[in-house]
Amino acid sequence: MSKKLRVAVVGVGGISGAHIPSWMAMDDVELKAICDIRPEMMEKYPEVRHYTDCDEMLDKEELDVLDICLPTFLHVEYALKGIEHGLHVITEKPVSLHEDDPARVYKAAKEHGVQFMVAHCLRFWPAYCYVKEAYDSGRYGKLLSASMWRLGDIPLWTWDDWMRDEKRSGFIPYDLHIHDLDFMIYAFGAPKTVSCRRSKEPDQDYLTALYDYGDFFITCESSWYKARYPFTSGFRFQFENALLVNADDVFSIYDTEGNVLHPLASADDSNAQVEFPTSDAYFNEILYFKNCLMEGRPVDIMNEEQLTTVIHILNSFPGAINK
Ligand SMILES: NC(=O)c1ccc[n+]([C@@H]2O[C@H](COP(=O)([O-])OP(=O)(O)OC[C@H]3O[C@@H](n4cnc5c(N)ncnc54)[C@H](O)[C@@H]3O)[C@@H](O)[C@H]2O)c1
Incomplete structure (x- = not known):
């Protein structure tokens, strides 16, 4: 890993307004690129490279981390993309609506030797x-x-x-x-x-x-x-x-x-x-993830079992989408 942690954020809508400034405020981080299918969403961050296609960003940029601020239904697909590129991945909550997804993502992260975290603020x-x-x-x-x-x-x-x-x-x-x-x-x-x-x-x-x-x-x-x-x-x-x-x-x-x-x-x-x-919880969660990566510590504040249990319970609720 290079001296500075090289980060890209995908999804520059509402919640990215908490993630992007947090990465930018860290001296040992270089926010290299951001990606959104709506170019106008990225205009307020002229200091980093802009992409409208995440695959192109992952192919062209030298990165350590992909931060996912996309709509919920895209989290797992993009987490797997990032992991398969050998990147550590942090994604917004919820990881998924499907109970078997945390296991898929943790398995992929283990196979690629990278860390994974859900931003449960x-x-x-x-x-x-x-x-x-x-x-x-x-x-x-x-x-x-x-x-x-x-x-x-x-x-x-x-x-x-x-x-x-x-x-x-x-x-x-x-x-x-x-x-x-x-x-x-x-x-x-x-x-x-x-x-x-x-x-x-x-x-x-x-x-x-x-x-x-x-x-x-x-x-x-x-x-x-x-x-x-x-x-x-x-x-x-x-x-x-x-x-x-x-x-x-x-x-x-x-x-x-x-x-x-x-x-x-x-x-x-x-x-x-x-x-x-x-302190600001959104900054703190990103700081925690960054420190784990920089210090070579596992991201052990959460695990696959906890994330699976949460989805399992939600899926048991009346009218739940995957009941
Ligand atoms: N932790 C919290 O307190 C908190 C608060 C709000 C939202 N969230 C979570 O954050 C996620 C995003 O929510 P939001 O409110 O920011 O949504 P949003 O719709 O405001 O932002 C999503 C952005 O993703 C972009 N996008 C969509 N598809 C894309 C693609 N394929 N490639 C690149 N960009 C794409 C959209 O253009 C949009 O700008 C949700 O999963 C939500 O649950 C968490």
Whole structure:
């Protein structure tokens, strides 16, 4: 591998706006090229080479990494393309709507001696990292219950309206709910039982799910409402000795002594009471992947089994595309 990590991004739509600046901000990375079938999407990045055909980019550029910010239904096809070119691959979530795809991708990555990661940003989101650390350390006693939510309206802005085509996006389970489920599988493992109720209509999709872990349970709500409801996400984790709450982008700890702490508040915020770094999860996930590659470490924050379990559960939901 050359001294700088040589990266290309394919898909320069919505989420690439979090990936491209992250790569550009890293001194030991050279963002060599970007690719989108719509040339105008790339105009705001004149400093890198532009392609409208990913195969041409992969043939012409000397690269180490392919970062995939394409619509969901293209993730596996392009991950395999990148891997077969001998590139390490990071792709946006979800890896796929099909349960057998994580195994195909990991098998190919192993055969080509490259690393693979899905950009599941909650695994790098400070408030969610705090919950995982509190659970692992037992700092606030046992976890009793949790509620997680991710609510918004149906996306109308995507290229070719692919989000509103269930075969290409999988709708709410695979677009928004997957964030919370992936975090659960990462932090707590697979639940003992899952139940879900869902209301799916043209242009709206809402679900509520109950995950029973035996000692504790988690309820989740996810929506694409047809009404123009502004996006909101958050959680309440009820431990024996504290309630951890993330709402309206504020993380708070309500302890059982009557105190309210804001450990993730920025350093210049007078509410900050405990040291914990605040940072951008999208930058952090890319930094983690880059550091693993540069330091020759495995990308072991996730694995094939976790990614497969997530799709397996989503595919069991009422009305799921691959049920
Ligand atoms: N992690 C998150 O918080 C988060 C947020 C939004 C989206 N996403 C994920 O990111 C992915 C992309 O979503 P988006 O909102 O950016 O979609 P988008 O439609 O805005 O962007 C996709 C881009 O891919 C381009 N494209 C389509 N086919 C192509 C091809 N064959 N070759 C090259 N370019 C092609 C389109 O022109 C478009 O610019 C989705 O899988 C979505 O689930 C993740």
